[in-house]
Amino acid sequence: MGSRSASTSVLFCVFLFGALSCRSHEPEVLACEPDAVRASLQQAMQEALEAHPGNAGWLMSVRIPSVGLEFSEAVHSAKVDTLDARAPFRIASVTKTYLAAALLRLVEDGKLSLDDTVASVVPAPYPELLRAGGYRPEQMTVEQLLTHTSGLYDYAQSEDYLATVLEAPDHVWTREAQVRFALEHGRPVGAPGERYVYSDTGYLLLGALLEDRTGLGLAEAYRRLLHFERLGLRSTWLETPESPPLAPQSYDGFPLASIHATADLFGGGGLVSNTPELARFFEALFSGEVFTRASTLERMTRVPSTNTEDGGGMGIFRLERAGAQPCYLHEGFWGIAAMVCPELDVSVAIAGLETTQLGTGMRDLLRAAVKAGTECRPAP
Known part of the structure; x- marks a missing residue:
């Protein structure tokens, strides 16, 4: 389901990177001590937990391959009995990054x-x-469709759709029913190519296109085109009724596991993963392990003039860093974020357990990951 507002990226430079990177000169390059970095990340997670007690726990993974750093931890309050650092969860709209990449593989x-x-x-x-x-x-x-400039009304971010889902969480949806919901509850938001408006509806159509062009279901199309086996993504799959138990996430106290997977399954969302594999995929996307040509990644991350304010490319968003190379991110409605900063060789994935009680925790943990990448960046 959608989670990207038009003002998000404008605020990220100030609130995510803050004094760390939104300045005109390069940050100081420090000696990297992986154990100290891990301890710092663990402390940041604990502080985020204590600062926002309404959120019962955090999952976080950070990867910095150039220094051999892999960090995956879980923290939780007494509200949760236990929380595995590799617990799977619905990645929601972060699925759009995978769908966009799969379609770009077809273009290749x-x-x-x-x-x-x-x-x-x-x-x-x-x-x-x-x-x-x-x-x-x-x-x-x-x-x-890929850049959210088609003019399609977004059914998933409408209050009507969320209310309908929460009122009947076990309802089994179809892609066609969701497209019809969009047509019945909203009108075109602009002419094709005229403006940026985030749209899950467009990604429903892209999901149908991927299945039609490959002759495969979404699950197998993702797996083959994006090289899940080669990348070691063994805990990333399209959700089905037979999926194992997920992390105990909620929305305003409502258990997400009670919501039928089909509420967000057909392209705009649908994948299940964990933070280690989310961070690994974003790393692989920018390290030449997914596409066959570097120009494909350049096309994916290119921001049209209509999208400058939000930084939207194809299934991914560009976060500017003054005086430095950008980072790239996608968020998911249920409290998920995955980000990669190629210049820093850092990728990070985070999940919170209570969507409506994250406060500044997500922002603070992303900043902690950027700080880790800054400190571990090889000296020139």
């Missing part, structure tokens, strides 16, 4: 073009449904 293989129109490549019944809803699928492109 010549099986899809970013200029293809929705009318020409998205399977039935979706083009006709869009026309009936006042949209022009002949003018929407795959690239616009």
